[in-house]
Amino acid sequence: MLTLRGLTKKYGAKTAVDDLSLEVVPGRITGFLGPNGAGKSTTMRMIMGLDRPTRGTALVGGKPYAELTHPLRVVGALLDARAAHPRRTAHAHLLAMARSNGIPARRVPEVLDAVGLGEVAGSRAGSFSLGMAQRLGIAAALLGDPEVLLLDEPVNGLDPDGVLWVRSFLRSLAAEGRTVFLSSHLMSEMELTADRLVVIGRGRLLADGPVADVVAAGTRRTVRVRGPEHGGIALLADRLTAQGAEVTRPAPDELSVSGVPLERVGDLAHEARVHLYELRAVQASLEEAYMRLTSQSVEYAQRRTDETAGV
Amino acid sequence: MAATAPAPARPAGRSRTAGLRGAVAAEWTKLVSLRSTWYLLLGAAVLTGVIASAAGVLTHDPGASPAGPAVVAELNGTGLVVAALAMLAVTGEYATGSATTAFLCVPDRVRLLAAKSLTLGAVTFAAGLLCGVVGLVCGLVTLEESTFDTATVCGQVLGVGVHAALLSVLTVGLAAVVRRSAGTVTALFGLLFLLPMALDVLPGAETAVDLLPAGASEALLLDGNGSYGWQAGLALMALWALASLTVAARVLRRRDV
Numbered sequence: 309m310l311t312l313r314g315l316t317k318k319y320g321a322k323t324a325v326d327d328l329s330l331e332v333v334p335g336r337i338t339g340f341l342g343p344n345g346a347g348k349s350t351t352m353r354m355i356m357g358l359d360r361p362t363r364g365t366a367l368v369g370g371k372p373y374a375e376l377t378h379p380l381r382v383v384g385a386l387l388d389a390r391a392a393h394p395r396r397t398a399h400a401h402l403l404a405m406a407r408s409n410g411i412p413a414r415r416v417p418e419v420l421d422a423v424g425l426g427e428v429a430g431s432r433a434g435s436f437s438l439g440m441a442q443r444l445g446i447a448a449a450l451l452g453d454p455e456v457l458l459l460d461e462p463v464n465g466l467d468p469d470g471v472l473w474v475r476s477f478l479r480s481l482a483a484e485g486r487t488v489f490l491s492s493h494l495m496s497e498m499e500l501t502a503d504r505l506v507v508i509g510r511g512r513l514l515a516d517g518p519v520a521d522v523v524a525a526g527t528r529r530t531v532r533v534r535g536p537e538h539g540g541i542a543l544l545a546d547r548l549t550a551q552g553a554e555v556t557r558p559a560p561d562e563l564s565v566s567g568v569p570l571e572r573v574g575d576l577a578h579e580a581r582v583h584l585y586e587l588r589a590v591q592a593s594l595e596e597a598y599m600r601l602t603s604q605s606v607e608y609a610q611r612r613t614d615e616t617a618g619v
Numbered sequence: 620m621a622a623t624a625p626a627p628a629r630p631a632g633r634s635r636t637a638g639l640r641g642a643v644a645a646e647w648t649k650l651v652s653l654r655s656t657w658y659l660l661l662g663a664a665v666l667t668g669v670i671a672s673a674a675g676v677l678t679h680d681p682g683a684s685p686a687g688p689a690v691v692a693e694l695n696g697t698g699l700v701v702a703a704l705a706m707l708a709v710t711g712e713y714a715t716g717s718a719t720t721a722f723l724c725v726p727d728r729v730r731l732l733a734a735k736s737l738t739l740g741a742v743t744f745a746a747g748l749l750c751g752v753v754g755l756v757c758g759l760v761t762l763e764e765s766t767f768d769t770a771t772v773c774g775q776v777l778g779v780g781v782h783a784a785l786l787s788v789l790t791v792g793l794a795a796v797v798r799r800s801a802g803t804v805t806a807l808f809g810l811l812f813l814l815p816m817a818l819d820v821l822p823g824a825e826t827a828v829d830l831l832p833a834g835a836s837e838a839l840l841l842d843g844n845g846s847y848g849w850q851a852g853l854a855l856m857a858l859w860a861l862a863s864l865t866v867a868a869r870v871l872r873r874r875d876v
Contacts, residue, residue: 357726358719359875374726377638385723393653393717400652401720408645408724448720 309334309487310355310456314364317350317511324350326511327364332489334455337482339502339519340491343602347511348491349387352460356385368456380409383456384449389441389465391448394434398425398444401433402451411452419447424473438465446474456487463497475501495598509602523597530590531570533563533577540582547576564590642725642734650708650742659707660746663700664753667692671754675761683765686775689754690840693779697750698786698836699807704746705739705787706803709794719876728871736791736864740784747783751776778840778849785856789832792863796870832859 310332317325325347332338342348353359355366357373365372368383376382392401402416420426423443428436433444442462449457459478463471478501482488492498498505498519505522507515515522535541538560545555545563553568565573570589577584650656671688678687712718725731755776758765793810794803815833818824828834829846838844838852 353875356723358722360873376726378641379726380724387723388716388719390716391720391723393649393711393715395654396649396652396717400648401717404645404648404652405720405724407648408641410641 309369310458310489311367311370312351312355312364313367315351315354315361315366316363317347317354317359318362324511325354325361325508328508328511328513329364330506330513330516332456332487332506333504334487335482335485336503337478337488337490337501338504338506339498340489340506340508341495341498341598342491342493342508342514344493346493346508346602348493348508349460350511351508352385352387352458352489352491355458356383356387358387378409378411378452380405380411380452380454382452382454383458384452384454385458385460386442386445386449386462387458387460389438389445392433392441392444395432397430397432398436398447399429401444402448405448405451409452415451415453419450422450423447439467439470442466442470442474446477454486456489457481458489460491461493462490463492463494471497507598507601514601522601525597529566531565531568531573532586532588532590533565533573533584534561534586535577535582535584536561537583540580543580544577544582547580548573551576638725638727639730639734639737642730643738645724646708646734646738647742650738653711655707655711656704659700659704660749663697663704663746663750666700667697667750667753668757670696671757672761675758678762679764681764681766683762684771684775685758685762685765685767686751686755686772687765688758688761689751689779690775692754693747693750693782694836694840697747697754697779698783701743701746701750701783702786702790702807705743705790706794706800706807708735708739709791710798710800710803713798714800722876729868732791732795732864732868732871735795736788739791740788743787744780744784747780748776750783751779754779774842775840781853782836782839782856785860786832786836788860789856789863792860792865792867795867830855832856835859 312328312330315325315328316323328347328351340348340351350359354361355368355373368376373379373383392398398420399416402419403413406413406415417426417429420429423446425440425443425447428440433441436444442465446459446462449459457478463474466474478488478490482503490501502519504517505515505519506513507522515525517525533541533544541557541561541563545557548555548563548565548568551568551572554566556564558564570587574587577587667689670692674688674691712721721731722728725734755772790803790807793806797803797806810831811833815828815831818828818831826846829844834844834846835852835855838847839849839856840852842849844852
């Protein structure tokens with residue numbers, strides 16, 4: 309369980325993270341989504357006690373990270389793939405980490421095998437490809453068998469095989485009841501991996517909820533209507549507009565309707581005796597929702613700047 | 620809510636020492652798992668041998684202690700090579716990005732600094748003793764005449780170990796503040812060599828010069844520097860190391876990693 313309350317980080321006049329409050333719950337993968345520079349990494353670094361918040365708190369299982377005696381047993385993190393000394397072997401890197409938190413040394417070969425690095429345990433971390441370094445980072449995060457896992461862009465730079473591996477691996481970890489908090493700037497990745505989404509833009513919370521809700525909140529539901537009679541379609545368009553719906557007609561035989569539910573569109577078509585071939589709700593993609601959410605945040609920030617300048 | 624209350628926490632003191640023990644073990648593991656550690660220690664021993672032998676050959680004094688050349692070596696190179704080990708244990712982590720890992724494992728900044736100081740202090744003390752023995756052997760071989768007084772020789776070899784350890788701990792603090800190798804080397808040279816030279820030209824600053832780490836080192840290793848004896852030199856070097864760690868602890872607590 310991760311709890312952020314009013315978390316804020318300012319660098320001089322620039323606000324990187326702005327009054328962020330949220331809870332990350334166990335047993336699910338929570339995606340942390342935002343454009344580059346939105347404040348994702350800064351937020352994660354504050355949770356992990358690396359950067360000090362200007363205001364607010366970040367609690368891991370009810371305590372600030374820095375107050376945990378053996379933090380690796382509570383929360384495992386992958387913040388940067390290159391977090392091992394390049395001239396130290398993978399085994400020595402993990403052994404030092406294990407000793408620092410009173411974790412038995414036998415965990416080291418266990419986690420190395422779990423991420424598929426058992427064969428190269430004796431190789432220097434500097435000789436690893438980016439994909440191997442990411443795996444070593446995930447092994448490090450798993451070392452203390454923690455309840456909470458926090459991963460910053462874990463699939464960055466991985467080949468499709470590696471992406472698939474990380475995805476299924478995180479799924480199995482969440483299924484064990486762990487809290488998984490995962491950042492990415494790739495919404496397609498999030499759509500496939502996450503159960504819940506937290507979207508931030510310019511350091512502000514834009515959306516927080518199940519993936520479907522975030523998509524629904526970010527886009528308007530539309531209904532697509534298609535029929536063989538152009539006259540009938542035009543008549544239906546008039547009736548729908550009269551009902552307060554927003555109607556566009558991308559083709560003579562097609563309507564895109566928003567503002568009224570699908571059932572109402574069907575009823576109206578029936579009443580007007582319009583012949584239909586297709587009547588369906590259009591599933592908005594997360595990508596659309598995300599673009600909409602983040603573009604609003606950019607506009608908002610822009611407007612605020614203008615207001616300040618005007619005062 | 621008694622049923623859901625967490626188990627009583629262990630006494631803060633105990634958990635702090637438990638954390639420190641692990642942190643020291645981790646620092647030890649990190650130190651011995653880098654090849655550069657062993658190269659530096661070998662380099663320190665070789666340098667000691669060279670300087671001590673040269674000093675032995677050049678000394679013509681029937682009352683000379685055979686460990687005298689070891690002390691000369693410590694003051695003129697060995698100490699700095701050993702301190703480089705302490706510096707790299709800190710700056711090497713910042714340079715490679717593994718500092719993040721260190722702080723994730725031991726988020727309490729003071730505990731991490733304490734663990735580094737304890738580990739490097741112990742390792743450099745042992746390294747200093749070893750170099751002292753190497754210097755002693757070189758002195759015995761190269762001095763044409765000398766007087767072997769067990770108490771003096773033991774004191775000198777021990778002095779080399781203690782001096783190497785205190786200089787290294789001072790360097791740990793300095794490196795933690797500066798974070799980069801080049802900057803740390805510059806700061807260390809400034810403190811050890813440039814500052815005394817600069818103060819030397821000022822009238823009435825002789826006392827201040829004597830109190831600097833270079834003066835304290837001389838007093839500690841050469842049994843007095845003209846102003847005070849080895850005991851005061853030892854205390855002063857310890858104070859410098861402590862001051863360096865105090866500043867480093869303050870900086871680390873305030874600064875983002």
